[in-house]
Amino acid sequence: MSSRDRRDDDLEERLDELEDVLGELRADLRESERDRRGPPRPPRLSELVRFTEQYTIPTVIALLETTIKSLELLRGTLRLADPGRSVAEGAEGAGDRLADVRDGATAGLSRSLSELRTALSEADLPEDAASRSIIADARDLTAEIESRIDEGRREADAARDRRLGGDPDGDRNARSRGDAGERSDRGDGANPVRIDVTEPGESDDAGDEAPGEGDASGDAADEPPEVDVESELESIKQQVDGDAAETSGDAADASDDAPGADDEDAAGGAN
Secondary structure (H helix, E strand, C coil): CCHHHHHHHHHHHHHHHHHHHHHHHHEEEEHHHHHHHHHCCCCCHHHHHHHHHHHHHHHHHHHHHHHHHHHHHHHHHHHHHHCCCCCCHHHHHHHHHHHHHHHHHHHHEHHHHHEEEEEEEECCCCCCCCHHHHHHHHHHHHHHHHHHHHHHHHHHHHHHCCCCCCCECHHHHHHHHHHHHHHHHHHHHHHHCCCCCCCCCHHHHCCCCCHHHHHHHHHHHHHHCCCCCCHHHHHHHHHHHHHHHHHHHHHHHHHHHCCCHHHHHHHHHHH
């Protein structure tokens, strides 16, 4: 028992000495570091850039996003407080925002799939058959998903173009023009038929007209013809005078050819 107690006492003394030595070394190291450290140095450019990228820019982005959300909330409150605002305008704005969100999500998914396809195409196929088949299936699925996304985007764009292309005002104007055309056709059918009176020479000239000129004047055929009254009256007068002259000449010839006139001429010669 006494020998064991003596060894324990010696061990405690050794531990105390070791602790004292370590304390002195620690104090010396602190003094040497304090002397070597000197005044604080300014940050290096790389440290400043790293701090800006890790802390400053995310903080500014968060502040801007908070400001945008606050402004959108204020705008919604003002819209609700305005009783005269139409519901259709708000629905249209909501539809535009929904379309923007959908386009953004589609673009993000397409970008992720493109990165995945690039990674799969650049990766070497492993020697294991199971791993090789998994990578091949992943490539096929990526290509199929991209094709479906492109097809859906084309269908959405086509539907949007059809919706924007359908102008109700244009359709209403087209229907009004069609109704007006039908009324004008019915009105033309109720009007009396006009007969153009032309001279014989004019009809021959019209018959000799080239087919191309007739096609060129086909657009003007729908308009009602304009009749020159004075020229028509002059033409009728000339025809009447000519008929009267032909009638008088025929009567004179008939009187000369009569038998009584021949006998009177013969009697006069005998006397």
